[in-house]
Amino acid sequence: MTALLEVEDLTARFDTDEGIVTAVDGLSYRVEAGETFGVVGESGAGKSVAARAVLGLIDDPGRIERGEVRFKGEDLLSMDESELRSVRGDRIALVFQDARAALNPVYTVGEQIAETVEHHLECDPEVARDRTIRLLDRVGIPDADARYSDYPHELSGGMCQRATIAMALSCEPDLIVADEPTSALDVTVEARILDLLADLTDEFGVAVQLVSHDLGVIAGTCDRAMVMYAGEAVETAAIEELYYDPKHPYTAGLMSAIPRVGDGRDRLPTIPGTTPDPIDVPSGCRFHPRCPFAEEACTRRNPSLVDPETGEPATIGTDRAAACLEYTDGLEGGLDYSVEIDGATGEHAERGGDCDG
């Protein structure tokens, strides 16, 4: 069965003064209709470039070198700009981190949403206005009738993000690509917006590709997720599997950065080291310089995604995949970490191994 979105072997590069940055390297994943699919990884992993590539929004000095982005079976990368624009306006909507910048400052919030409604539904302005007010109300903007006439600068950050979500929904899309939609918001507002997104995906049956550097956000919101490192996918799994039984040492490290109830830590990265220089990525497994379990083989061989149970190469349809030599019997010492969950809270309580950093 064809998934709603199928990205295959996507490779995107930027020509910079310092050299060529391969921001996304041979990336393959799928998003099923109606599901919330998370893309997680540290800054520079290639999450935003992957999200933008889905919409053909890679600008100079970037280019998509190869791959396919099939939306309902049609390759978006082979479409011309006007075809793409109509898919973007109609079937795929975008929500960005900086909601205020995404809104036009010279029109009221209501006017700009009503304009897309009018265009999309080919209805008259009164109908568009009513529908816009209902949408503003649905995304939790209080007193939506009055807020319709507010300019973006008159709304708080959280309210602006609600407005852009209303805007995204106004074209009744099949897919919303949300790139760090809550990173600029404080934690309480973030939680409310994520709850809203979850409710709306159920209610409108829309799929979401949710990009975040925060595995806590992804774990709380998504059905499945892909973990990215240095332009590549290192693990894909249903969210419970990723959370309770991470197969890649990098995912396990990200897990330990999820704040736990009562431990007072903020979201500090606990994996030692930093993401590699994108112009000069490490040989072999790109994570090996930071991996506590790395062996000599890891410096030579870049593992591809495989089913961790069988070691068989993963395809776009594989539900569980990890890219570590461990799963093709390539490690002598193996992986030595464990994840223990405090049953009472469902939070991560203890971890073994060296991956805590």
Ligand SMILES: Nc1ncnc2c1ncn2[C@@H]1O[C@H](COP(=O)(O)OP(=O)(O)OP(=O)(O)O)[C@@H](O)[C@H]1O
């Ligand atoms: N316009 C650009 N010109 C040059 N390099 C770019 C450009 N946009 C992205 N890159 C590079 O591509 C790589 C991936 O960037 P991307 O923004 O996708 O990462 P990310 O995982 O979304 O992280 P962040 O959360 O920091 O945005 C990075 O090394 C980045 O420097």
